[in-house]
Amino acid sequence: MASSPSHDLNRVRAAARADTEVNFGFWAYLMSDVVLFSMLFLAYVNLSQRYAGGPTPGEIFSLHGVFLETMALLASSLTFGLAMVSLHQGKKNHIIGWLLATFVLGAFFLWHEVSEFVHIIHEGASFDRSGFLSAYFGLVGTHGAHVFFGMIWLLTMVAQVALRGLTPAIGSRLARLSLFWHFLDLVWICVFSTVYLPGLIQGGSA
Amino acid sequence: MFGKLTLDAFHHSSMIIVFANVIMIGTGLAVVAALTYYRKWGYLYREWFTTVDHKKIGVIYIVIAMIFLLRGFIDASMVRAQQASAGPGMEGYLEAAHFAELFTGHGTMMIFFMAMPFLVGLMNIAIPLQIGARDVSFPLLNAISVWLTAAAGALVMISLLVGSFSEAGWSGYTPFSGLAHSPGPGVDYWIWALQISGISTTLTGVNFVTTILKKRAPGMTLMRMPMFTWTVLCTSILIVVSFPALTAALALLALDRSAGTHFFTSIMGGDQMLYINMFWLWGHPEVYILVLPAFGIFSEVVTTYCNKRLFGYTSMVWATMAIAFLSFGVWVHHFYTMGQDPLRNSIFGIATMIIAIPTGVKIYDWIWTMFRGRIEYKLPMLWTLGFLITFVMGGMSGVLLAIPGADYKMHNSLFLVAHFHNVLIPGTMFGLLAGFYYWFPKVFGFRLDEKWGRHSFWGWLVGFYVAFVPLYMLGIMGMPRRMVTYDNPAWHFWLVIAAIGAMIVAYGIFAMFMQIYVSWRDREKNADLTGDPWGGRTLEWAIPSPPPEYNFAVVPEVRDRDAFMEMKVNNRAYERPAAYEDIHMPKSTPLPIVIAALSFVFGFAYVWHIWWLAGLCVLGTVAAVIVRSFNEETEFVIPASEVEADEDAFHRRLKEGGVFEHLQYIEEYGDERTPQGKFVEPTTRATSGLPG
Ligand code: HEM
Numbered sequence A: 001m002a003s004s005p006s007h008d009l010n011r012v013r014a015a016a017r018a019d020t021e022v023n024f025g026f027w028a029y030l031m032s033d034v035v036l037f038s039m040l041f042l043a044y045v046n047l048s049q050r051y052a053g054g055p056t057p058g059e060i061f062s063l064h065g066v067f068l069e070t071m072a073l074l075a076s077s078l079t080f081g082l083a084m085v086s087l088h089q090g091k092k093n094h095i096i097g098w099l100l101a102t103f104v105l106g107a108f109f110l111w112h113e114v115s116e117f118v119h120i121i122h123e124g125a126s127f128d129r130s131g132f133l134s135a136y137f138g139l140v141g142t143h144g145a146h147v148f149f150g151m152i153w154l155l156t157m158v159a160q161v162a163l164r165g166l167t168p169a170i171g172s173r174l175a176r177l178s179l180f181w182h183f184l185d186l187v188w189i190c191v192f193s194t195v196y197l198p199g200l201i202q203g204g205s206a
Numbered sequence B: 001m002f003g004k005l006t007l008d009a010f011h012h013s014s015m016i017i018v019f020a021n022v023i024m025i026g027t028g029l030a031v032v033a034a035l036t037y038y039r040k041w042g043y044l045y046r047e048w049f050t051t052v053d054h055k056k057i058g059v060i061y062i063v064i065a066m067i068f069l070l071r072g073f074i075d076a077s078m079v080r081a082q083q084a085s086a087g088p089g090m091e092g093y094l095e096a097a098h099f100a101e102l103f104t105g106h107g108t109m110m111i112f113f114m115a116m117p118f119l120v121g122l123m124n125i126a127i128p129l130q131i132g133a134r135d136v137s138f139p140l141l142n143a144i145s146v147w148l149t150a151a152a153g154a155l156v157m158i159s160l161l162v163g164s165f166s167e168a169g170w171s172g173y174t175p176f177s178g179l180a181h182s183p184g185p186g187v188d189y190w191i192w193a194l195q196i197s198g199i200s201t202t203l204t205g206v207n208f209v210t211t212i213l214k215k216r217a218p219g220m221t222l223m224r225m226p227m228f229t230w231t232v233l234c235t236s237i238l239i240v241v242s243f244p245a246l247t248a249a250l251a252l253l254a255l256d257r258s259a260g261t262h263f264f265t266s267i268m269g270g271d272q273m274l275y276i277n278m279f280w281l282w283g284h285p286e287v288y289i290l291v292l293p294a295f296g297i298f299s300e301v302v303t304t305y306c307n308k309r310l311f312g313y314t315s316m317v318w319a320t321m322a323i324a325f326l327s328f329g330v331w332v333h334h335f336y337t338m339g340q341d342p343l344r345n346s347i348f349g350i351a352t353m354i355i356a357i358p359t360g361v362k363i364y365d366w367i368w369t370m371f372r373g374r375i376e377y378k379l380p381m382l383w384t385l386g387f388l389i390t391f392v393m394g395g396m397s398g399v400l401l402a403i404p405g406a407d408y409k410m411h412n413s414l415f416l417v418a419h420f421h422n423v424l425i426p427g428t429m430f431g432l433l434a435g436f437y438y439w440f441p442k443v444f445g446f447r448l449d450e451k452w453g454r455h456s457f458w459g460w461l462v463g464f465y466v467a468f469v470p471l472y473m474l475g476i477m478g479m480p481r482r483m484v485t486y487d488n489p490a491w492h493f494w495l496v497i498a499a500i501g502a503m504i505v506a507y508g509i510f511a512m513f514m515q516i517y518v519s520w521r522d523r524e525k526n527a528d529l530t531g532d533p534w535g536g537r538t539l540e541w542a543i544p545s546p547p548p549e550y551n552f553a554v555v556p557e558v559r560d561r562d563a564f565m566e567m568k569v570n571n572r573a574y575e576r577p578a579a580y581e582d583i584h585m586p587k588s589t590p591l592p593i594v595i596a597a598l599s600f601v602f603g604f605a606y607v608w609h610i611w612w613l614a615g616l617c618v619l620g621t622v623a624a625v626i627v628r629s630f631n632e633e634t635e636f637v638i639p640a641s642e643v644e645a646d647e648d649a650f651h652r653r654l655k656e657g658g659v660f661e662h663l664q665y666i667e668e669y670g671d672e673r674t675p676q677g678k679f680v681e682p683t684t685r686a687t688s689g690l691p692g
C-alpha cells in the first residue's frame, strides 16, 4: 500500500483532531484533574487566612519572580502552539525545535518556582509552619509537579518525533500533550489570581 | 534502610490476629502450591495476568470482590460477636483497638474492595456487549485499573501481617486520623489502599465515559441505550467528577502525616472540617455510584423476566440523571451536627429529600413494567422483588435522617448504621448478585444453579431483616455506633438477635459459593448453547456464550431500543454477512502487572517511610510507561477465516437449540407476553423509536 507523503500528512492531521476517541478520553481525564485542582483551591481559599502567627502572603511573595514565571509559562504555550502549526505543515525539524523551546521555558518556570520555594523555606516559612503555608505549597507545588511531568512527556515526544518521524500515533499524542500544556497554563492563571494577586494586594496595603 | 519498619511490626499482641495470619498465609501457600502442582502459572500468565480483554478483566474484578466479601463479612461477624458477648458485666473477647480495626476494615473493604470491584466487574462484562463494541475504548488502561485494584487490596491484606490497619473508621475523620492521635502505620495503609484503588476507579470512569459515548454500534442513539448502559454512563461521570475529591483529601492527609503540613490538624491553622467536607464531596456521590448501576441491573432483569419493554424508559433516564446531578448537592447531610447555621442545614435537608422523588419514579417504573407482564420467577426476579420491598424501607429511614432536627437525635447512632445497610444491601448487594446470575452464563457458557441461588437469596433477605431491624431499635434506644462495650442492659437482647441475623446472612454467602461450585460441577447440564438463555432483549444476548475475543463478528446495526428484540421481531437476528473481515484486537501485555506491582511496593514503602524504595517505584513506573510508548506493535489480527469458522460453529449450535423456530414465533406474535404466556399483538416498529 504505497501512499504519498501528503496523504500521510492528512492522516497525521486527522489523528491530531480533537474529536477522536482517545482525545475525548483525555478530555475526560482533564475534567478529573480540574476537580483535583478545585479541591486544592478550596483548601487554599479556606486556609489562606490561617497564619498561626507565621508569615503572611505579603511577607513572602515577590511580584518580580511571579511575573517572570507567568511570562515564561505564557510564552511556552505560544511555542507549543507553533509546534502544532509545524505539525500541520509536516515540518519535523520545526516541531522538534518548538518543543525544545517549550521545554526550556518550562524548565525556566520550574527552576524559578523551586528557587522561590527554597528561598521561602529558608526564611522560616516552610509548609509545616501554618495552614496557610501548607495550602500554598500544596496548590502551587501540585501545579509545579504537573509541569514537571509535562516536561518529561515533552522530552519523550521529542525523542519519538526524532526517531519515528510523523506518524498518526505521534500526531495524536502531540495533540494531547498540547491540551495538557495549555491546561496547565490555565490553571496557572487561576493560581496567579487566587494566590498571588490577593496576597500581593494585601501585602501592599498592610 | 527500612525506614520505620522493624521486626516489631510482625509482633501481634492478639492471638486472634496471629490466627488470622496463619489462615491467610496458609491459604495463600495452598493456592500457590496447587497452581504449581497443576502447572497453571503459564496459563494464568498468558490468559489472565496479561490480558486486556474486558470480559476477563471483569471476571478478575469479581474474583477480587468475592475474596473481600468473605473478609469483610468475617470482620462484620466479629463486630457482631463482640457486641453480643459484651455489655454490662461482660467484657467481650476483643481489645478496643482490634475492635476499631474490625469496623474500619469492614466498612473499607465492603465499599472499596467488594462493592466497587463487583460493580466495575459487571460493567466490564456487560457494557461493551450491550453497546455492540469489540472492547472498551482503552483496553490497556482497563487492565491497569484492575491490577491497581488488586494491588490496593493486597495492601489491606498485608496490613494484617505487617503492622496494623486503621482504627479511624471507614471515613478516616480528622483529627483522629492525624499523626497526633493515630501514630501507627494503620491509617497510612488505609490511605494508600484507598488512594491506589481510587485512582484505579477514576481511570475506569474515564474509560467507560469514553466507551459509552464513543463506541456504540451504528444506530444506537443515546435514547436507544439499554438502561444498564445509561446508569453506568451516569455512574462513570460521577466517578470522574467525584473521585478526585477523595484523591485530594487522602493526599493532603498523607502530607499531614508524613511531611508535617497542617491541612487538617487541630493546631497551627489546620482545619479538620475541610477534610470532612472533601471526604463527603466524594462520599455522597459515591453512594450513587454504587447504587445507580444496580438500578440499571434491576431494569434489565425486570424487562427480561417479565417479557416486556421497560415502562417509562424516558422517565427512567431522566430520573437517573436527576439523581446523579442532585447527589452533588447534599453532602452536608453527613454532618448536620457540626455547627453550621440552621439555614444551611435546612437547604441541604430539603435537597436530600428531593432525591426521593426521582428514586420513587424509578420504583413505580419497575412496578408498572411488572404489571400485566408474564413474570418468570427466576432468581434475579427474586433479588429484584426483595430489593423493591426492602429498599423502600431504607429510603424512608433516609428521609427521616434527612431532617436536620431528627438527625441531631440519630446522628452516629445505630439507626444510621441500620439505614445505610438498608440501602446498600438490597440496593447495591442484591443488584450485584442479580447481575451476577444474569450475566454469568454469558461469560462462562453455563447457567448458575437455581436451587442454591434461592437458598442464598433467602439467607440474605431473612438475615438482613434479623440483623438490621434490631439496629433501628437500638438506634432509637440511643445506642451509638462503633461501641466496643456498653453498660445499658436493654441493648444486649437486640444485639444478640442482630448476631443471629449475621449468622443467617452467613448461610446466604455459603449458599452462594455452593451455587458456584454446584453449577461448575454440572456445567454440561447447565450449558448455554445459544447465547440467549433468558430470551434477552439487548445485544449481549445476540452473540455466543462465552463470546469470542472480538465479541461481534460483524458490528450490529441498531434500529430500536431493545436492539436484539427488534432483530428477533423483524427477522434480522443472527444475520450473516456476505463475507467476514479481518479483526484487529489489542495484544496482551505485562505492563499492567508491572505497574500494579510497583504501586503496591510504593504504597508499602510509603507506609513504612522507606523513601528510597518509594522513589524507585515512581521512577520505575514512569520508565515503564515511556518504554511502552515506543512500542508500536500493540495489535494483532484475527483472520476472517477464523471468524467465519467460529460463526459456523455458533450457527450449528443455534440450529440444535431450536432457536430459529422460536424466532419465527416471535416474528409472528411480537415481543411482549401477557400474564397467560400469550404473545400480544405484533409490534410494527421497525425503525422508529418507542414513545417514552
Ligand atoms: C452482610 C452483612 C453485613 C453485616 C452483618 C454488617 C455488619 C456491620 C456492623 C456490625 C458494623 C459496625 C456497626 C457499628 O459501628 O457499631 C458495620 C459497619 C459498616 N458496614 Fe456493614 N455489614 C454487612 C454488610 C455490609 C455491606 C454489604 C456494606 C457495603 C457495601 C457494608 C458497609 C459498612 C460500612 C461502610 C460500615 C461503617 C464502618 C465504620 O463505622 O467505619 N456493610 N457493618
Ligand SMILES: [Cu+2]
Pocket (backbone or CB within 6 Å): B283, B284, B287, B330, B331, B333, B334
Ligand atoms: Cu450522603
